[in-house]
Each structure stands twice: as C-alpha cells, then as structure tokens.
C-alpha cells in the first residue's frame with residue numbers, strides 16, 4: 553500500500569496542532585518520542601488540514 557500521510561519526525565516539534573485538528577482522529581503524539589504518528593492512514597480524507605496547520609511543514613499528504 554502506498555503511503556498517504558508522510559511525517560518527517562526530524563522536523564516535528566510535537567505541538568499536537570494536527571492531532572487536535574484531524575477530523576478522522578488518525579494522528580497522535582507518540583509518548584516516547586514526542587513526535588506525531590499516524591494510525592490508520594486509509595481513513596485519511598486527504599483534505600490536507602494537517603499539512604496547512606503544521607508550522608514546521610513536518611506533515612505531507614500524498
């Protein structure tokens with residue numbers, strides 16, 4: 553399966569803005585790393601809300 557939600561953990565600052573915004577609730581902050589991760593990306597609406605809200609461009613929808 554092709555990736556849909558691409559997260560660059562080296563850029564992510566763990567602010568959780570995308571987590572709060574995501575209407576599908578598929579994003580979360582990994583407690584160990586404090587970085588954003590995705591659960592079931594097949595549920596993604598691909599409307600790129602997370603991509604727009606991320607201040608450091610750490611998340612891309614493809």
Ligand code: SF4
Pocket residue numbers: 557573574575576577578579595596597598599600601602603613
């Ligand atoms: S594009 Fe929308 S549904 Fe997909 S991860 Fe981002 S906010 Fe969530």
Ligand code: SF4
Pocket residue numbers: 559563564565566567568569570571587588605606607608609610611
């Ligand atoms: S909005 Fe960007 S920096 Fe903040 S948790 Fe999401 S991916 Fe990481």
